[in-house]
Amino acid sequence: MGAGKNLTREYQQLREKIYQSIFAGLNKQQMEVVATGEGPVLCLAGAGSGKTMAMIYRILHLYLFGAEFEAAVLPPHEISLEDLAKMQQWLQEWEKGVVSCFSPEIINLLRVNGVSPQAILAITFTNKAAEEMKTRLANLLGTISEKMWVMTFHAACVRILHREISSLGYTSNFAIYDSQDQLVLLRAICKELNLDEKKFAPKKIQNAISRYKCKLQTPSKAKIMSNDFLEKKYIEVYEIYQRRLQENNALDFDDLIMLTVRLFQEEPEILEKYQERFRYIMVDEYQDTNHAQYALVNTLAKKYQNLCVVGDDDQSIYGFRAADIRNILDFERDYPEARVIKLEQNYRSTQLILDAANEVIAHNSGRKAKKLWTENSAGEPILCFTAIDEGDEAAFVVEKIEELKGQGVNYGDCAVLMRTNAQSRTLEEWLIRIGIPYKLIGGVKFYERKEIKDILAYLKFLVNPCDALSLKRIINEPRRGIGEITFSKIANHSWEKGIPIYQALLEYENLGIVGKTAKAVADFINLLESFRQSLEKLTVTELTKKILEETGYWQQLKRENSPEAESRIENLQEFLTKTLEYDHFAEENSLGDFLSQVALVTDLDNLQEKEEAVVVMTMHSAKGLEFPHVFLIGLEEGIFPHYRAFDDLHELEEERRLCYVAMTRAKERLYLVNARERYLYGRKNMNQSSRFLEEVPPQLCIQYNRPGFFETTPAYAVGNNAAGSVAVKEQAGRKGQIFMLGDKVFHQKWGEGVIVSIKGQGSEIELAIAFPEEGIKTVLAKYAPLKKLR
């Protein structure tokens, strides 16, 4: 018995030692977040302060040691000397870094008072963040982590609604409509109501409806609050829109949240069930929550109050989509006993970059006091450059990137961030011309492409026979001679009788559809029926292939023989690899499940790290990312801050926060670029430099001036693609020069001249140069003995 007691004591000491070691890499504040499992916690996490790490270790802590660590615990089961040796060995290996995960065996030895994994709910905004967290948890804990809910707001709501939605008057095979679908629906409604699209832009209405939903306002509630004519009309549309969604058994993105909240409000037992289940709740990017999300989280957490929210009021940049910064600012009011923990140590950027960012953000009012600091070195000064125009700006960026490349920096370590997507064009032209591989984030997204939406509409309609929108999309795609008029006959029938649109379609014979059209409809129904019959038997991939074949969709594209058709085929093939992937991992073959997954993914999720390409994107999309070298371009009044924000103090502050977010993406070097002049909407504009640029203390920057001479001779232009450019350069072992229109150059034979035209690409670039004495000469950039002058 005495031996047993000794063993217990030894076990406790060893377990505590292990505990210390596991969390040794965290700073004091992070550790506080990790170890305060019980009660409300507000974690104000500055940019790059290791909040993801804190959240992951918090979950780990909850699971292994419970809400609060207790040293004097009894072992989970009888402990042998051998067990202690195992723990000892594990500890050694952990400290050496040989192991970085917890095997089931070691979990079995360590875990006392641990929270059940099902009780943990961690919510993020983006799939990417959720995915990162999930992966890291799986690496630490293995398959047990799959029992925790680590997902986006929307994914969590889909999962809950999938089980519970019947009490709200929908069925669980509901469709999810994206913003495009919303617009199609809204346009149709506007047409029905004879609304002038100029006065009532569907986009505006969409926005208004989204705002209502984010505030949890149903049409009838919104009506009470409204007073002006425009708003009343919006609400009228909202009402019809919402009815239409319900008839289609469809939810839009905002519905996912709003209906879940409604579910919890209306069904106390259901709420109770989830409150009991999710006793430990964490929310990432809390400053970006809107009212509906706020209500969701706080309703769920109400019972046990084990709510840990992580965020940074200085990084709130989504006010325009109804994020309410007050949610984070008022957390302490909502939970007076909340522990407030500030993570202010930054592990990402150099001191200089942080100083600059701190200085800029300090111009905002109403912030939670916070100041980032770092143990990192001061680093290189911030490089500022004022370009002549947007071409010069792009040229500078490209020159610098090439220079960095020459110093061994990877393209993938460079990011160019801009305020608006429209700014990417000139830059892209230059990147292409010089042959720098790049990746543009934003633009037409994969799941928004026509061909993908088409095939998805087929699949969606098969799952949900109420989905009129999808039927409308596919009924004449590919062309089969069923026009608008026929469709509206069917749709009207469906509304009048209150039957699913598929039912209405089947009854086409009673609707005055005759002759050729009737035949076409009959054929179409047969086609759909054959798909429906294979629904159970086939995998998603097989079904997709069957649809593409038997509708003639493939054939039509193949016959077309155009580059566009080519890319559509490629996209469909890409889609098939995604279905294949799904089929491979899916437990049962459920098309509906596949569709809800697909509805919630975006392109940003595919941003692969370590890809050898410069990343070009908006400052908004850069949130949460980091790069060694960051270029901020277009730092001009009117562009950034955007002119639309000029007359609103709150919007200006949001712009400044955006600037703060953008600056703090940089790990090593930050480049701030503005142009004196820029073409915008076909007009040349003179722009003052951005106020944010003025707010950066000058002593942290150096103003860049192009050197008068480039060292290289003779000149050459680099290749057109990544492979080409690298090959040329390494063979030649020399740096490239970048020429642009209007550059002054020095030619060995003809002296000084000015470039008057640039033609061709890659190694074929031809320069036409005007020399005072010799006239215009055309030379191949690759071979001409040129030096650039400035």
Add this chain to the structure above:
DNA sequence: ATCTTACCGATTTTT
């Protein structure tokens, strides 16, 4: 049903 022409308007965007 599909192509052409004239016009308008133009942040940021996850899910």
Add this chain to the structure above:
DNA sequence: TCGGTAAGAT
């Protein structure tokens, strides 16, 4: 400037 949309022509 450019691209998307809507009405008009064939």
